[in-house]
Amino acid sequence: MQSLLSVKDLSIGFGKNEPTVDQVSFTVNAGETLALVGESGSGKTLSCRAILRILPSSAQIRSGQIVLNCRGNDIDLANLSERKLRGIRGDRVSMIFQEPMRSLSPLHRIGDQVSEVLKLHRDCSASDAKRQVLAEFEYVGLNDPERIYRAYPFELSGGMQQRAMIAMATVAKPELLIADEPTTALDMTTQAQVLGLLKNLQAESGMALILVTHDLGVVANMADQVVVMNKGRVMESGSADLVLGSPAHPYTKKLFTAAPVIPEFAQPAVQTEAADIILSLREVSKTYGSIQAVNGISLNVPRGKVMAIVGESGSGKSTCARIALGAESADPGGHVFFRESPEADAIDIQSLNPVQRCDFQRKAQMVFQDPHSSLSPRMQIVDALTEPLDIHSIGTAAERRDRAIELLEQVGLDPSMLRRYPHAFSGGQRQRLSIARALALRPLLLVCDEPTSALDVSVQAQILDLLEDIRDRLQLSYLFISHDLAVVARIADEVAVMRRGRIVEQAPPELLLANPRHPYTQALIAAHPEPDIHRPIDLDTVARGAGEPDTWPDAFRYTDGAAPPLKKYEANHLVRTHA
C-alpha cells in the first residue's frame, strides 16, 4: 500500500552545530494515527514542523525526503518551492499546537481566523465560507456556533479554544493533521474530551493524524503506529500494541516505568486519626469582585504528612495555597492556624504582627510550578540559595555559603555548581534548586504548587522521589497542589478534590481511587490516560462528571448555587452529596 506521508532520513540542524534531528524516518498511512513520542529536546516537534517547513529561521533541513502522496502524485515537501508549499499548508496538511490561547491571534475574531483557511485555499464566497465554518464548529462540539464565530479567543475556555483550533485545522478537510502536544496545556477532563473528538473526526473523515506527545497514556489511547524519539534519533518504532505491549528498547522501557499511573489499590490501608495538625484551614473563602474563587474550605495538614489538593484550572486550589502561606488573606470569618510544634499554641496567620509574620515565613515555604521563571536568570546559584538567609540575617557570609553547599547536597546536586547561573541547568535540576532554596530557612511546612507539572515524565518521578526523601529526612509536612491524580496518588496521605472553589470529595488516596463516590472524582480518574491499550479512557464517565456542578446527577447537583453538605461516607471519606 502507498503510504500518505513518508519521511526518509530527515536531518535538521541549527547553524553549524551537530544535527538536532538525525536520520529520522517514519511513514503515515491514510486514516492512521502515528504517535511521535519523546521528552523535551527529543526533536519530535522539529520533525513534525519540518513536514510543513515551518521551522525556526535558524534551523535548516540538512538532508532527507518528506514525500507526500497527493492524489497519486508523490511530492517531496523538503524541496518544494515556498509558493507551492503554501498551497499544501492548511489545505492538504494542517496543524494544531500546544497552547490554544497563544496559538490564536488575540486581536481577530475566531470566525475570521477559521474562515481564513477557506478564503486562502477554496474559491468560495464569504457567506459560503461562513456556512462551512459554522457547520465545522457544530461538528467539533462547539455549541452556539454563531456566538463562537463572533467571539475573540479570550472569551472562550481552554477546551473551547482548542476545539476552535481543531475546527480551523479541519475545515478544509485535510488528508493529514499534525497535532503537536494538543492536550498538554488542557485540564485532564478536557484532554479526554479533546482526544475523543480527534478520534471521532478521524474515524468520520478518514484523515491521517500525527500526534506529537510526551504522554504514553495519550499514545495508548490514540495511536496505531508509534515512533519513540530521544535526542533527535528514533529509538523504536512499530505498531502501538507491539511497542506499548512489549517495549524492546531500554529507553522506551524507562519511559514506561516513569509514566504516571493511577494505581489500583486492592485493599485500602487502615488510617489512624492524626491528632497533631501543623496547618489547619477553617472555613476559608476568597472572593475576587463578583467571583468566589474559594468557598468554605476546611483542611488539616497533619505533621509529617502530605495533604494534597487536586483540581483543574479555576478550581481555587492555587488560591488555597496562597492563603495557607499568608500571601493572601481569606475573606473575614476564615482562619488559618499554624502550630509550630505539638506543644506550641496555634497561631492564626490571618492576624500576625510584622515580627510574627517574618517568623512564620521562615517556617512555611513554597515550591513553584515553573522552575524556569522562578529562578532569577541574573543570579548565581549561590546567591539564589543564600538570599533567604540574607533577608532574615542568618549567619555570617561563610556560614551562608556552607549552608548553600549543604542544601545542594540535600537535593542531589553537586556543590561545584555553586557559581553557575540557572540557564546552565536542565528543568529537573532547576526544580531541585528551587526546592533547595525553599529549604534554606529550615522550614517545617512546604507548600508545593504543581511542582512537577512543567517537567518531563522521567524527571517528574525523580522529583517526587526527592520530595518524599526530604520529607522523611527533614520531617517536613506538605500541602501539595496538583491537577494530576496519578502524581497525588503516589505522594499524598490524604487528597481533597476541588471543583469550582469547593471540596467535593476528600479521602486518603487508596479509598478515593478504589471507591470514588463523587461524579467529578470519577470523571477525573476516568480521564487519566493510562499507558495501556486495553484500558482506554471512559468518555461517558468523563462526560457525566466533568461539566459544571448544575449538570451533575441529582444527588450531587447544586440547586440555585447552594451546594449540598460535605458528608461522612465512611471513616476518613467525605463526599459532597444530598444523599
Place this chain on the structure above:
Amino acid sequence: MDIIKFALRRLATMMMTLLLVSALIFLIINLPPGDYLTNQIAELRSTGQESGVAKAEFLRKEYSLDRSLPEQYLIWLGVWPGPHGFSGLLQGDFGWSFEFNKPVSEVIGSAMWMTILVNLVAVLFVYMVALPLGVLAAAKSRTWIDYVSSFVGYLGLATPNFLLALILFYYGNKYFDLPIGGLMAAEFEGQPMSFEKIKSVLLHLIVPTFVIGTAGAAAMMQRLRANMLDELNKPYVTTAWAKGVPPVKLLAKYPLRVAFNPFVADIGNLIPSLISGSVLVSVVLGLQTIGPALLAALKSQDQFLAGFVLLFVAALTLIGTMVSDLLLVLLDPRIRFGARVR
C-alpha cells in the same frame, strides 16, 4: 455605544487634567521673583525715565498683576472678576503680551495654525517613515536591510536637528531649488488662502518636516522593530504560517496588528517632544510657529503669552493622548472588553 461613553468619560478627565495643568503652569511661571512689569519699572527707574513708570504702573493695575497670586490665576482663567469684569481664557481673552505689546491672540494668531500644521505633517512623516522601515527591519532582521535601516535611523537620532537643518537648506537649495527659511514665500504673508499659497507652504514644509521628524521616526522605527521581533516568534504567527497565509499578508494581519499598539499609544507622547524639539529648529529655520514666541516669552517673563503657549501645548498633548486611547480601544478587543468590565 460603549465607545461613546468611554470617549465622554475620557473627555471629562481630560478637562480636569487641563485645569490642573493650567494651575501648575501659572505657578511655575510666577515662581521667579517679580514679573515683566516690575522688572521693567525697576529698569526705567534706574535709567530715570519716570514717565514710562506711570504707564507700567497703569498696566500693572489693568492686568491685575498687583493682586494676590491665586486671584491672578482665577482672573486669568476667567472665573473671577478683574478690572473689566469676567475676562479670561474661558471668555476667549488670552491676555496681553508685554513683550510684543499687543494682545496674545494677535501674537499667536496665525502661528498657532502653522504650529498645528507643521506638527501634524511631522507626525504623519514620522509614521509614514517608521512604519514600513520598522516592519521591514524586523522581517529581514540580521540582514543588510536591517543593518542599513538601523544605521540610517541612528544617524537621524544622533545628528543635532539644527545642524541637519542647515545642511539640508544648503544642499536642498543648491540642487533642488528648495526655498530657505520661513513657512511661505514673502509675497503670500497676510494674503488670503489660494492655490499658489498652499503650494508655497507645502514647498517650504519639506525641509522642516524632515528635520523635525527624523529623530522621532528613528526612535519609533527601532521601537516598532523590537515589538515586531517579539511578536514574530509567538505561536499565533506560526499558526498563520501553517495555514498557508502568504508572507506579506501574514506580517500585516497578525504580528503588525499586535505590535501596532505601542505605536498608536505614542501619538500623545510624540507631540510635546516634537514641539519642544522644534523650538530650536523653528528659530534656526525662521518658521513662524509658536516656538520662537514661547522662547521669547519665557526669557522675559511675559506671563500671559508664556502661559497661553504652554497651555496650548498641554492641550495638544492631551488631545493626542485621547486620540491614541480611543484608537487603541477601537483596535484592540482586549482593551475594549477590559473597559466594558470596568
